[in-house]
Amino acid sequence: MEALAIGSAPPRPPGLALPPLTRHHHLLLHRSKTLAPRRLVAAAPMDAAAAAAGRGGPAPPRCARAETDSEDAVATTSSPHSAEAAGAAEQGNGAPAPVADAADVEGVDGIRIRRRPVTGPPVHYVGPFQFRLENEGNTPRNILERIVWDKEAEMKERRPLYMLKGPLENAPPVRDFVGALKASFDRTGLPALVAEVKKASPSRGVLREDFEPVQIAQTYEKNGAACLSVLTDAKYFQGSFDYLDAIRNAGIQCPLLCKEFIVDAWQLYYARLKGADAVLLIAAVLPDLDIKYMLKICKILGMAALVEVHDEREMDRVLGIDGVQLIGINNRNLETFQVDISNTKNLLEGERGQTIAQKGIIVVGESGLFTPDHISFVQDAGVKAVLVGESLIKQEDPGKAIAGLFGKDISPVSAA
Numbered sequence: 001m002e003a004l005a006i007g008s009a010p011p012r013p014p015g016l017a018l019p020p021l022t023r024h025h026h027l028l029l030h031r032s033k034t035l036a037p038r039r040l041v042a043a044a045p046m047d048a049a050a051a052a053a054g055r056g057g058p059a060p061p062r063c064a065r066a067e068t069d070s071e072d073a074v075a076t077t078s079s080p081h082s083a084e085a086a087g088a089a090e091q092g093n094g095a096p097a098p099v100a101d102a103a104d105v106e107g108v109d110g111i112r113i114r115r116r117p118v119t120g121p122p123v124h125y126v127g128p129f130q131f132r133l134e135n136e137g138n139t140p141r142n143i144l145e146r147i148v149w150d151k152e153a154e155m156k157e158r159r160p161l162y163m164l165k166g167p168l169e170n171a172p173p174v175r176d177f178v179g180a181l182k183a184s185f186d187r188t189g190l191p192a193l194v195a196e197v198k199k200a201s202p203s204r205g206v207l208r209e210d211f212e213p214v215q216i217a218q219t220y221e222k223n224g225a226a227c228l229s230v231l232t233d234a235k236y237f238q239g240s241f242d243y244l245d246a247i248r249n250a251g252i253q254c255p256l257l258c259k260e261f262i263v264d265a266w267q268l269y270y271a272r273l274k275g276a277d278a279v280l281l282i283a284a285v286l287p288d289l290d291i292k293y294m295l296k297i298c299k300i301l302g303m304a305a306l307v308e309v310h311d312e313r314e315m316d317r318v319l320g321i322d323g324v325q326l327i328g329i330n331n332r333n334l335e336t337f338q339v340d341i342s343n344t345k346n347l348l349e350g351e352r353g354q355t356i357a358q359k360g361i362i363v364v365g366e367s368g369l370f371t372p373d374h375i376s377f378v379q380d381a382g383v384k385a386v387l388v389g390e391s392l393i394k395q396e397d398p399g400k401a402i403a404g405l406f407g408k409d410i411s412p413v414s415a416a
């Protein structure tokens, strides 16, 4: 294993130069005509969201006043790289750069959500009064944005990275997540099951009242799950890193996926020390450069990364990244909660499917799978693994429910 780059930020991989400034110019210059007119409102010196954003996370959003337009606008960025680019724009010629509206930042680095709240333009001092432009920038527009903003805030409470060094050295050895998926597929001829230990979700509420994570994990393993996925987000999924820990220490052999909204490399180290063998990287949340960077850290830590996509654009982005071994196609849109299992098929059709086959990438069909027909449908579409939560966890014995989902018993004992 390579040395762990802990205590200091792992170096930016060679060849990953910052994108040239011009890549962002259209975003900086273009202004939406559809935005509602803005109003000036009297404001407290700093509201809570602005204060949170201003506390200085890894990549504070930058704001600048529009130069060419009388109407003030707000710029934000969704990645460290675009933030740096915006900074360069300010410094380059000494003049304030034209900026984008909140609505225009959709699509920065290929991600639609805004990674951080827009803080709004600076407070204006007018005699004894202070004014601040009112806009929608401090309100999340969808659930994914809300979760990610909260996660960024959570990150501010974390222990410093160097404090993870000791516990990381004592972490349980890594298990081969990809190998387990392949072995299961070869053994059963059916998509390998990643069974999810999930108490609740924002879209479905509480899925199981009497929630015993270790027992659930044990029955999943006994009944043929190749790997397990453990929700660790507390606020929206009632998950916990303690569940990961407890499952790992209960003697479960299945490799474990840490199901978390990863926004910061720190979480990768933390997941590993809690026993994770794989992590989820969501393309709707992470720009390409962050995915590349995090893949390298995963490699150093020996963990697999399941890179999740939901649409063609995200799939194309991820197919352009070297070193991706596992792609998850989420049938659930995390912004609207709509589930459509034909999404898996659509994203695997034509050239995309061929590229995936050439690269030897394993595709995991995720969400909304309830019946043997659903499993056959996604298998025919080309997946070699499935990620299933609700349809199992809601049954009295979630493990026994596996045979119902696949239409046959896939437990290792029955195959022997």
Ligand SMILES: O=P(O)(O)OC[C@@H](O)[C@@H](O)c1c[nH]c2ccccc12
Residues within 6 Å of the ligand: 196, 198, 259, 260, 308, 330, 366, 367, 368, 369, 387, 388, 389, 390, 391
């Ligand atoms: O419960 P379902 O519909 O079987 O879905 C499981 C899994 O795909 C879903 O929990 C999931 C997929 N991607 C995510 C990202 C974050 C949180 C949860 C998820």
